[in-house]
Amino acid sequence: SDDSNGAVPISGTPDYAYGYDIIFAKEVADKLGCELEVVKMEWDALIPALQSGTVDAVIAGQCITAERAAQVDFSDPYYYASIVCLVKSDGAYADATGISSFEGATATSQLGTVWYDTCLPQVPGVEVLPAQESVPAMLVALDSGAVDLVVTDQPTALSACKAYSGMKMLDFSGTDDDFAVSEEETNFGISVQKGNTGLTDVINEVLAQYTPDDYTAMMDEAITVQPLNQD
Structure with a gap:
């Protein structure tokens, strides 16, 4: 509700x-010497x-x-996220041990995402409800x-479990009963208008300061300061 935490x-x-995206938006704006305007849509x-x-x-x-990528240009990745499942802890x-454990379940995810379009159809015997x-x-x-x-990505699931005490994240990464996804479907990028190489180059200069371990630490910090995680 205010800017006391850097919002x-x-x-x-x-x-x-x-949050995580705003951290990078602020850095890009600072690098450009511009005032940051955040738009909700x-x-x-x-x-x-x-x-x-x-x-x-778009961050x-x-x-x-x-x-x-056929419609917009992307920066280098600024986060690498595994795809996981969220269920009620009770x-x-x-106690599912893989995606084949969800036969008979009803499921959904967010519209227009890899989670809904690519992952949910891989779950055998599940009833997929509208996105x-x-x-x-x-x-x-x-x-x-x-x-x-x-079905969602790990950062979203971690945030959800902190905000909703009754939720549980299930990560089947590294098992034979996990989602089949390509690297492009788990790498997050910042998108810009096609042909805007100047902005893409600046964004990549900002991202070059960080390692994947830095991204993980920054995401963990962002999750801890989300409003729903506060007393």
Whole structure:
């Protein structure tokens, strides 16, 4: 609700935003000598906003997929995230040992994501319900019992488990019963309008200061300061 923790105003609202993406947005703006303006919009509006010039960059946990890269340009990765499952800790699937353990479950995820389009169809015997418009809606569906399973990335799941005490993250990475995804589907990049090489180069200069271990430490810090994690 204020800027006391380094948060920045959300344009056109009385609210503020902070977190992993904002950390990098602030650094890029500082590198450019620009004032940062953060705009809130729906997930499926992000790429059109870039294409129209409404925004200069999207820093929102986008995977660097070939489909997206055909529409926008991407920076180097600024996070590497495994794909995991979220369930109720006291639910029927809390002890699942792999994706084949979810037969008979109902599931959903966020609209327009690798989680929904690529991963959920790999779960045998699961009933896939319509995609949710946002991460909060996806988490409410699980918390309310509307679904048994949500597929998401590890940072989102870690945040959810801190915000919702009744949720449990299941990570099947390194097992034979995990999602089959390519590297591009787990690497997050910052997207810009096609051909904007100047901005891409500046972003990559900022990212070059950090290692994957730095990214993990920064994500952990961002999760600890989320509002729903505070007393």
